[in-house]
Amino acid sequence: MEAVLAEAAAMPWRRRANQRSLAREGRIWTLWSVGIVVTFGLPAALLIWIEPLAFPVSAIFLGHGVAVLHLQARRGARGVKPIGPAQNPPDRTALGFLGDLVGHDSRELLSETGLALQRGKLGAWLVGQEGAILVRPGGHRVHCFCVRVGEAGDLAAGDRVAHLLLALREDEEGFATVANRNFSGATWRLKRQLAQPSRPALLRARELARQAQAAG
Amino acid sequence: MSRLIRLDRTGHTELASWTAEDVDSQGAAIEAFRRELDEGMLASATLPNGSAEVVRELPLDAELVVMRRPIAGG
Numbered sequence: 001m002e003a004v005l006a007e008a009a010a011m012p013w014r015r016r017a018n019q020r021s022l023a024r025e026g027r028i029w030t031l032w033s034v035g036i037v038v039t040f041g042l043p044a045a046l047l048i049w050i051e052p053l054a055f056p057v058s059a060i061f062l063g064h065g066v067a068v069l070h071l072q073a074r075r076g077a078r079g080v081k082p083i084g085p086a087q088n089p090p091d092r093t094a095l096g097f098l099g100d101l102v103g104h105d106s107r108e109l110l111s112e113t114g115l116a117l118q119r120g121k122l123g124a125w126l127v128g129q130e131g132a133i134l135v136r137p138g139g140h141r142v143h144c145f146c147v148r149v150g151e152a153g154d155l156a157a158g159d160r161v162a163h164l165l166l167a168l169r170e171d172e173e174g175f176a177t178v179a180n181r182n183f184s185g186a187t188w189r190l191k192r193q194l195a196q197p198s199r200p201a202l203l204r205a206r207e208l209a210r211q212a213q214a215a216g
Numbered sequence: 217m218s219r220l221i222r223l224d225r226t227g228h229t230e231l232a233s234w235t236a237e238d239v240d241s242q243g244a245a246i247e248a249f250r251r252e253l254d255e256g257m258l259a260s261a262t263l264p265n266g267s268a269e270v271v272r273e274l275p276l277d278a279e280l281v282v283m284r285r286p287i288a289g290g
Binding site: 169 | 221223224225226227228258260262266267268269270282284285286287288289290
């Protein structure tokens with residue numbers, strides 16, 4: 001029998017995440033984005049068609065739509081919260097442990113980007129202090145999750161990530177069930193909103209997700 | 217040498233270590249493990265393939281068992 005994350009088992013009302021549910025959520029997010037483009041783009045185009053001199057008003061209207069799309073992706077990018085430089089001995093101890101946990105391949109990426117890379121059945125994961133990014137097989141779509149240690153007040157940043165990473169390794173679908181979603185969309189949209197130092201982690205995860213799909 | 221550690225404010229604390237031959241150290245580790253569970257911690261045993269498993273009893277053959285706090289949606 002497959003292991004079930006204790007936290008997911010404690011939430012029987014929440015439908016367990018899986019490949020199908022994530023694909024369905026992705027489609028809903030795409031429809032939502034298309035809806036925003038249509039809602040703001042169509043009136044803007046109509047206004048220009050009726051009165052070309054109203055171009056500035058149309059541009060403002062269209063700008064609102066674009067801003068909404070940007071804000072959604074930014075919310076996803078900011079939720080993950082990468083690890084910063086170690087400030088004190090507990091930070092260094094926690095980072096050392098996390099480095100052992102992620103292994104040789106991902107250790108360098110972790111120190112450069114502050115995000116821990118983890119391969120899974122659902123795709124390639126990037127885990128931060130308060131969230132995770134899932135790059136789906138193929139690398140075109142990402143899902144962003146808000147998830148954190150319940151009582152993390154006194155924990156070092158590295159330990160927060162270690163907690164999430166262990167939970168993810170215990171039960172990937174359970175982890176995705178417990179976590180709250182805050183964005184799903186094209187990988188390039190998230191990349192533009194991620195802090196520059198974290199972008200190589202997303203590119204590496206996308207590469208792994210592509211390889212996973214190619215391997216079938 | 218197997219280790220039982222807890223992720224906490226110090227980075228992590230080694231609660232116990234044991235070997236297959238040392239029954240006393242195993243007993244002490246089991247006791248420490250149960251005490252942590254009673255305090256609401258969850259146990260995660262790291263498997264050789266890189267995955268992890270939730271455990272309710274201390275797996276004496278595991279190399280590393282980590283006590284962690286529960287996670288929640290943010």
